[in-house]
Amino acid sequence: MESVTSSTAHRGPAVGRGAKMRAAVLAATVAELTETGYAALTVEGVAQRAGVHKTTIYRNWKTPDALVIDALTGHFATDIPIPDTGAVDDDLRVLARSLIATMTTPAGRALLTTVLSDAVRLPALAAMKSALFEDRFRRAAPVVTRAVARGELPAATDPAEFLTTLAAPIYFRLVFTAEPVDEATADRAVAVALAAARAGTLTAL
Amino acid sequence: MESVTSSTAHRGPAVGRGAKMRAAVLAATVAELTETGYAALTVEGVAQRAGVHKTTIYRNWKTPDALVIDALTGHFATDIPIPDTGAVDDDLRVLARSLIATMTTPAGRALLTTVLSDAVRLPALAAMKSALFEDRFRRAAPVVTRAVARGELPAATDPAEFLTTLAAPIYFRLVFTAEPVDEATADRAVAVALAAARAGTLTAL
DNA sequence: CGATAACGCAACCAGGAGTTGCAATGGAGT
DNA sequence: ACTCCATTGCAACTCCTGGTTGCGTTATCG
Numbered sequence: 001m002e003s004v005t006s007s008t009a010h011r012g013p014a015v016g017r018g019a020k021m022r023a024a025v026l027a028a029t030v031a032e033l034t035e036t037g038y039a040a041l042t043v044e045g046v047a048q049r050a051g052v053h054k055t056t057i058y059r060n061w062k063t064p065d066a067l068v069i070d071a072l073t074g075h076f077a078t079d080i081p082i083p084d085t086g087a088v089d090d091d092l093r094v095l096a097r098s099l100i101a102t103m104t105t106p107a108g109r110a111l112l113t114t115v116l117s118d119a120v121r122l123p124a125l126a127a128m129k130s131a132l133f134e135d136r137f138r139r140a141a142p143v144v145t146r147a148v149a150r151g152e153l154p155a156a157t158d159p160a161e162f163l164t165t166l167a168a169p170i171y172f173r174l175v176f177t178a179e180p181v182d183e184a185t186a187d188r189a190v191a192v193a194l195a196a197a198r199a200g201t202l203t204a205l
Numbered sequence: 206m207e208s209v210t211s212s213t214a215h216r217g218p219a220v221g222r223g224a225k226m227r228a229a230v231l232a233a234t235v236a237e238l239t240e241t242g243y244a245a246l247t248v249e250g251v252a253q254r255a256g257v258h259k260t261t262i263y264r265n266w267k268t269p270d271a272l273v274i275d276a277l278t279g280h281f282a283t284d285i286p287i288p289d290t291g292a293v294d295d296d297l298r299v300l301a302r303s304l305i306a307t308m309t310t311p312a313g314r315a316l317l318t319t320v321l322s323d324a325v326r327l328p329a330l331a332a333m334k335s336a337l338f339e340d341r342f343r344r345a346a347p348v349v350t351r352a353v354a355r356g357e358l359p360a361a362t363d364p365a366e367f368l369t370t371l372a373a374p375i376y377f378r379l380v381f382t383a384e385p386v387d388e389a390t391a392d393r394a395v396a397v398a399l400a401a402a403r404a405g406t407l408t409a410l
Numbered sequence: 411c412g413a414t415a416a417c418g419c420a421a422c423c424a425g426g427a428g429t430t431g432c433a434a435t436g437g438a439g440t
Numbered sequence: 441a442c443t444c445c446a447t448t449g450c451a452a453c454t455c456c457t458g459g460t461t462g463c464g465t466t467a468t469c470g
Contacts, residue, residue: 017435017436017437017446017447017448018446018447018448021447021448037323037326038244038323039243039244039322039323039326040323040326042426042427043427043428044426044427052448052449053448053449053450054427054428055428055429055430055448055449055450056447056448056449058427058428058429059447059448064427064428116321116322116380117244117321117322117323118242118243118244118245118322118323120242121242121244121245129381130382130383133381133382161393164374164377164378164382165374165397167377168373168374168376168377169369169370169373171373171377171380171381172369172372172373172376172377173369175321175376175380176334176338176376177335177338177369178335184410188366188406191401191404191406192370192397192401192406192407195400195401195403195404195406196396196397196400196401198400198404199396199400199403199404201393201396201397201400202397205389222415222416222417222466222467222468223416223417226416226417247457247458248458248459249457249458257417257418258417258418258419259458259459260417260418260419260459260460260461261416261417261418263459263460264416264417265416269458269459
C-alpha cells in the first residue's frame with residue numbers, strides 16, 4: 001500500500017484469464033445438470049469436472065443457483081431460426097424439426113430437465129421458463145400470420161393457440177413418455193395442427 | 206427361543222396405532238411436496254407437520270424416497286372414470302374435464318410436480334410415470350375404439366395417438382405456461398383432437 | 411388390567427456446503 | 441524481458457443438517 005506512486009495509472013487487471021475458466025465452469029455445470037440433476041448438483045462436482053477449485057466458483061458466483069441460472073441462460077440465447085419458405089407446410093415442418101433437434105441434444109435436455117426440476121423455485125428460472133415460451137411463440141407467430149395472409153389458414157386462426165397445438169405433443173413426448181421423438185413426430189404434429197386450424201378450432205378465445 | 210410358554214399365544218401386537226400416523230405422515234408428505242418441492246423436502250418438516258417425530262418416520266420408511274413413492278402411489282390409485290355416453294364428443298369432454306379437475310387440485314399438482322422434479326431419478330418414480338400414462342391411455346382407449354365402431358371417427362384412428370393429442374395441450378399448459386387451465390381448455394382440446402382425427406392425421410405409424 | 415410393541419425424546423455421528431488466509435501463477439503493460 | 445497485481449489453487453476450518461441409536465413413555469389388544 002503506501003503510495004500507488006504517481007505514474008502507473010491502473011496496471012493490468014489481468015481480466016483475460018477468467019473467461020476461459022468461466023466457460024469451462026459453465027459447460028461443466030450443464031454437464032453435471034444433465035447427469036446428476038439439479039437436486040444432486042454440488043459445487044464440488046462442478047469444480048472437479050471443470051478442472052477448477054471450488055473456491056474459484058464460490059468467488060465468481062455468489063450462490064450455486066446463480067451458477068445454474070448463468071449456465072442455462074447461455075443456451076437460452078441460442079434461438080431457433082424462423083423459416084419463411086412461402087408455404088405453411090414447409091415452414092412448420094422446418095420449425096418443428098429444428099425444435100426437436102435442439103431439444104434432443106444433451107444440452108437441450110439439460111435445459112428442459114432443469115427448467116422442470118425443483119430449480120423452478122428460483123424466481124429467475126421461473127421467469128426464464130415463461131420468457132422462453134413467450135419469446136419463441138412471439139418470434140414464430142409470423143409463420144402463422146403469413147399463412148393467414150396467404151389464405152392458407154382461416155382468418156380467425158390465433159397464432160399462440162396454433163403454436164401451442166404444434167408444440168404440445170412434442171414436449172409431451174419429450175417429458176412424459178419414453179417414445180422416441182424424431183422427424184416423424186414433427187411431421188405428425190404439423191399435420192395435426194394444420195388439420196385443427198383448417199377446421200376452425202384454433203381461434204382466439 | 207426357549208418356550209413361548211403354553212398359554213399366551215402371542216400377546217397384543219398393538220398394530221392399530223400405526224395406521225393413523227401413517228395416513229398423517231403420507232398426507233403431510235404430499236403437503237410438503239406441494240409447498241416446498243421434492244428437493245427441499247425434509248423428513249424433519251414432514252414429521253413436524255404430521256405431528257410426529259422424525260424417528261418414527263425413519264423407522265417406518267427405510268429411506269425418505271420410499272416415503273415419497275408411498276405418498277404418491279396413493280394418489281396414483283385414484284383413477285379417472287371412463288365415460289360411455291354413446292357420443293364421442295360427450296365422452297371426450299367428460300374425460301378431458303375430469304383430467305383437468307384432478308390435475309388442478311393441490312394433490313394433483315403435487316403428483317405432477319414431483320413426477321417432473323429431480324425425483325425422477327428414483328427408478329420407482331420413473332416407472333410410476335410411465336405406468337401412469339400407459340395405464341390411463343389403456344383405460345381410455347375404449348372411448349376411441351367405440352367411436353370408431355360407431356363410425357364417428359376414421360377406422361384407422363390410433364387410440365394412443367388420439368389420446369396423446371388430446372392430453373398434450375392440457376399438460377403443456379399445466380406444466381409450461383402460466384395460463385389458467387379450465388373447461389374451455391378441455392373443450393378446445395377435444396375439438397382439436399376430433400378435427401385432427403377426422404382429417405385422418407391420427408393413424409398409427 | 412397388564413404385557414408388548416410402537417412412539418417420543420435427546421444426544422450423538424457423519425458429511426458436505428460454504429468460508430478464510432496465504433502461497434503460487436500468469437497476463438498486461440512498460 | 442520484466443515487474444506488478446489480480447486471480448486461482450490449496451488446505452484447514454466451521455457449521456449446519458440429514459440420519460442413527462438407546463432408552464423412557466404411552467397406548468392398544470387380549
